[in-house]
Amino acid sequence: MPARNSTAALPVAAGGGGLRLRWPLRRLFVKGTGDAQSESGLKRAHFREWRLPFWLLAPQLFILLLFFFIPSIRALIQAFQLTDPFGATIQWVGFQNFERLFRSSVYWSSAQVTLIFTIAQNVLTLSLALLLAFASNHILRGRGAYRTVLLLPYAIAPAIAGIMLAFLFNPRVGPVAHILQGLGFDWDPNRNSWHALVLIVMAASWKHICYNYIFLVAALMSVPQSILESAYLDGAGPIQRFLRISLPMITPTLFFLIVINFVYGLFETFAIVDATTRGGPAGATSILVYKVYLDGFVTLDLGSSAAQSVVLMVLALLLTFAQFRFVERRVNYSV
Amino acid sequence: MRPFYGALACAGAMLLTGLSPVQAATEIEFWHAMSGALGERVEELVKKFNDSQKEYVVKAIGKGTYDEVLNGTIAAYRAKRQPEIVQSNERSFLTMVNSGAIVSTTELMAEQGHPIDASKFIAPVVSYYAIDGKLQAMPFNSSTPILFYNRDHFKAAGFDKPGTTWQELEPQLDAIKAKGVSKCAMVLPGDYEWSFLENYSAVNDIPYATKRNGMDGLDTSFVFNKGKLVGQVERMKRLVSSGVMQLAGQGIIPIQLFTSGECSTIIASTASHAAVVAAAKFDWSAAELPYEQGVTPKNSVIGGAALWTLKGHTPEKYKAVAAFYDFLAKTDTQVWWHQATGYVPVTTAAYEAAKAQGYYQKNPTREIAVVQLMRGTPSDNSLGFRIGNSNQINVAIMEEVSGAFLGKKPVQQALDDAVARGNEALRRYEQLNAGKK
Numbered sequence: 001m002p003a004r005n006s007t008a009a010l011p012v013a014a015g016g017g018g019l020r021l022r023w024p025l026r027r028l029f030v031k032g033t034g035d036a037q038s039e040s041g042l043k044r045a046h047f048r049e050w051r052l053p054f055w056l057l058a059p060q061l062f063i064l065l066l067f068f069f070i071p072s073i074r075a076l077i078q079a080f081q082l083t084d085p086f087g088a089t090i091q092w093v094g095f096q097n098f099e100r101l102f103r104s105s106v107y108w109s110s111a112q113v114t115l116i117f118t119i120a121q122n123v124l125t126l127s128l129a130l131l132l133a134f135a136s137n138h139i140l141r142g143r144g145a146y147r148t149v150l151l152l153p154y155a156i157a158p159a160i161a162g163i164m165l166a167f168l169f170n171p172r173v174g175p176v177a178h179i180l181q182g183l184g185f186d187w188d189p190n191r192n193s194w195h196a197l198v199l200i201v202m203a204a205s206w207k208h209i210c211y212n213y214i215f216l217v218a219a220l221m222s223v224p225q226s227i228l229e230s231a232y233l234d235g236a237g238p239i240q241r242f243l244r245i246s247l248p249m250i251t252p253t254l255f256f257l258i259v260i261n262f263v264y265g266l267f268e269t270f271a272i273v274d275a276t277t278r279g280g281p282a283g284a285t286s287i288l289v290y291k292v293y294l295d296g297f298v299t300l301d302l303g304s305s306a307a308q309s310v311v312l313m314v315l316a317l318l319l320t321f322a323q324f325r326f327v328e329r330r331v332n333y334s335v
Numbered sequence: 336m337r338p339f340y341g342a343l344a345c346a347g348a349m350l351l352t353g354l355s356p357v358q359a360a361t362e363i364e365f366w367h368a369m370s371g372a373l374g375e376r377v378e379e380l381v382k383k384f385n386d387s388q389k390e391y392v393v394k395a396i397g398k399g400t401y402d403e404v405l406n407g408t409i410a411a412y413r414a415k416r417q418p419e420i421v422q423s424n425e426r427s428f429l430t431m432v433n434s435g436a437i438v439s440t441t442e443l444m445a446e447q448g449h450p451i452d453a454s455k456f457i458a459p460v461v462s463y464y465a466i467d468g469k470l471q472a473m474p475f476n477s478s479t480p481i482l483f484y485n486r487d488h489f490k491a492a493g494f495d496k497p498g499t500t501w502q503e504l505e506p507q508l509d510a511i512k513a514k515g516v517s518k519c520a521m522v523l524p525g526d527y528e529w530s531f532l533e534n535y536s537a538v539n540d541i542p543y544a545t546k547r548n549g550m551d552g553l554d555t556s557f558v559f560n561k562g563k564l565v566g567q568v569e570r571m572k573r574l575v576s577s578g579v580m581q582l583a584g585q586g587i588i589p590i591q592l593f594t595s596g597e598c599s600t601i602i603a604s605t606a607s608h609a610a611v612v613a614a615a616k617f618d619w620s621a622a623e624l625p626y627e628q629g630v631t632p633k634n635s636v637i638g639g640a641a642l643w644t645l646k647g648h649t650p651e652k653y654k655a656v657a658a659f660y661d662f663l664a665k666t667d668t669q670v671w672w673h674q675a676t677g678y679v680p681v682t683t684a685a686y687e688a689a690k691a692q693g694y695y696q697k698n699p700t701r702e703i704a705v706v707q708l709m710r711g712t713p714s715d716n717s718l719g720f721r722i723g724n725s726n727q728i729n730v731a732i733m734e735e736v737s738g739a740f741l742g743k744k745p746v747q748q749a750l751d752d753a754v755a756r757g758n759e760a761l762r763r764y765e766q767l768n769a770g771k772k
Contacts (some may be wrong), residue, residue, distance in 0.1 A: 082763065082767050083767075084430075084433065084434060084767060084768070085405075085409050085430060085434070086409055086412055086413070086434035086435065086436045087412075087413055088433070088434055088435035088436065089433075089435075089767055091766070091767060100759075106731075106734070106756075163585075166585040167587075170585070170587060171584065172581065172583065172584070172587065172592060172597065173587055189584065190582040190583070190585075191575070191582060191740065191741055192741070193743070275585075276585060277585055278585060280585075280737065281582075281737050281740075281741055282734050282735075282737040282738035282740070282741050282743060283734045283738070284741070294730065295727075297402070297406055298402050298726060298730065299724075299726040299727035299729075299730050300405075300406075300409075300430070300724075300726050300727070301724070301727050301760075
């Protein structure tokens with residue numbers, strides 16, 4: 001953002017309480033403030049009769065019905081059944097599938113792996129994205145080019161990202177693995193569970209850093225230049241300004257990203273795991289969502305798979321609730 | 336999308352041929368799991384059949400791996416859009432038989448006037464796919480594991496050929512690594528549960544599960560956590576931890592590490608001949624599976640797949656299916672398929688015919704699998720496996736055994752856990768299929 005503008009806005013920003021954060025993306029695409037319009041914004045709009053809104057909503061509702069409600073209900077039903085894959089024999093077994101699940105040490109170790117994986121992935125993704133956002137915010141020349149390069153991995157399909165990493169780090173043929181081994185590090189994700197876990201954390205983070213990055217860049221841009229400049233005049237260096245001013249001011253975005261990263265790690269990393277390690281070695285990277293797939297589509301244990309997806313569904317509901325309850329409150333969406 | 340395009344194609348075809356007086360041939364779909372070179376062979380096979388007559392057209396459609404084909408079939412069957420023929424692997428036998436979705440091959444062939452005699456097929460195939468002498472599926476691509484080896488590596492390490500017993504082979508593998516001939520004396524195959532455990536128990540004549548490995552009923556239980564099999568897994572673990580046996584891991588297929596010359600040996604399906612012939616640029620050969628010293632080796636068991644006929648189609652379609660199976664069982668077809676792919680001939684007549692041609696004199700490694708499958712009289716331990724929920728059990732066993740390789744738990748503990756998890760899945764299968772075979 002040009003510094004000249006913000007110096008002009010200094011009295012307004014300081015006096016008018018204009019410090020509230022805006023929906024970060026908007027700052028990327030919309031220049032200037034739209035505060036005047038927002039008063040007569042979305043909330044005021046209403047329709048006189050039901051038909052138009054119904055038809056406007058219908059496509060979205062139809063998609064939800066088809067891809068969310070019907071499958072969820074079927075999963076819920078199947079979680080209480082023991083069934084032949086072809087559907088020839090179906091027995092109602094009550095909570096047997098859940099009982100079996102919670103008794104199974106394999107499931108608990110999968111839950112444990114998931115916890116480690118999501119936390120590690122979250123920390124790595126967020127800190128790297130923050131570092132990159134901070135750095136690219138301070139680059140003057142070619143900032144756009146850097147940003148484009150940093151956003152590219154987001155456009156790569158997870159399966160391709162996974163295969164690529166699996167190959168690069170393959171202890172027999174992978175170039176990166178050979179470098180590691182050349183440095184005397186006995187890298188082998190096929191025989192070492194931790195190495196495999198590191199591999200999927202890297203793959204998952206690499207794919208998701210871009211998403212974090214774009215939000216953080218936008219958030220950093222919305223930190224009022226005036227405050228940063230007064231800190232500068234007080235003699236604060238760039239790192240101090242970042243830690244003392246920018247970081248506290250973008251905490252709502254950080255919260256939002258933490259929740260999103262959890263959701264991503266828990267529910268959207270199936271393709272990466274499938275392509276990178278297939279849950280191996282010996283189940284060391286079999287995270288919960290991968291196990292749903294493995295038990296449903298590979299081992300045809302439909303009852304258990306359905307029970308697992310119900311558990312995950314409950315988890316997703318809790319996370320969404322947490323997001324609305326604790327995080328949304330702090331993020332101001334008004335435009 | 337597919338039905339839509341199908342309809343479009345049909346409409347187009349009708350427009351083009353609508354006026355011609357020739358009656359359209361009956362078309363049937365055949366979903367298979369063969370990819371790469373083997374997929375091309377399937378296309379050729381189907382073309383041979385289609386060209387051989389005018390009444391029927393078989394359409395071969397590759398649907399991915401065996402798991403994906405089975406999944407696709409289940410989804411299609413539930414949506415009542417199933418193909419007529421589907422290729423499914425040997426371990427899905429009980430899943431298919433008890434699905435209520437299939438027509439037994441013996442019955443189909445009898446009804447359609449091409450009676451099929453199970454005894455013309457080789458014994459390990461019949462014992463796997465027939466119940467009371469009735470074939471449930473049409474034997475198609477049958478294989479068995481054999482030992483492929485890099486002769487250059489063996490010579491460099493000072494050996495003529497691999498030893499026939501594990502006691503002879505193990506020091507050879509150690510030597511290959513120790514002498515620096517190769518960093519990888521053996522590569523662990525992805526399906527080692529089949530080649531190193533199930534086949535090991537058949538060849539060395541030890542029980543894997545009670546009730547003749549499940550042949551005598553669903554109330555079978557696993558017993559592979561004692562005796563020689565524990566020793567076999569200990570041996571594998573030692574080979575893996577000393578780096579003599581390497582794991583390929585994700586991103587590459589184990590056989591590629593053999594054909595690239597990096598690993599000196601692999602125990603793999605005889606169908607790997609296709610890949611080895613195509614890619615190996617060194618002096619290679621093959622040998623029978625190693626066995627324990629002092630044992631008279633029994634026959635190994637088959638892998639691969641069979642063709643299953645699905646319910647819910649018109650009599651004309653079944654006529655076409657029967658004609659196709661009849662074509663497959665022909666000696667000429669079998670000999671061609673055997674030579675083109677590396678799979679074993681499934682009929683005795685085809686084996687004799689290939690032998691009479693002098694094929695095995697020119698290609699001695701192609702006979703290894705057949706000889707190994709047919710040696711001796713099958714014992715209760717080498718008839719094959721009839722295990723319910725086999726996919727689940729397979730994954731559980733592999734998970735536990737590789738856990739032992741990683742040092743997560745001792746071998747005995749891992750095998751005990753594998754047996755416990757396997758038995759739990761067996762009991763669940765029994766509960767669901769009470770009263771069935």
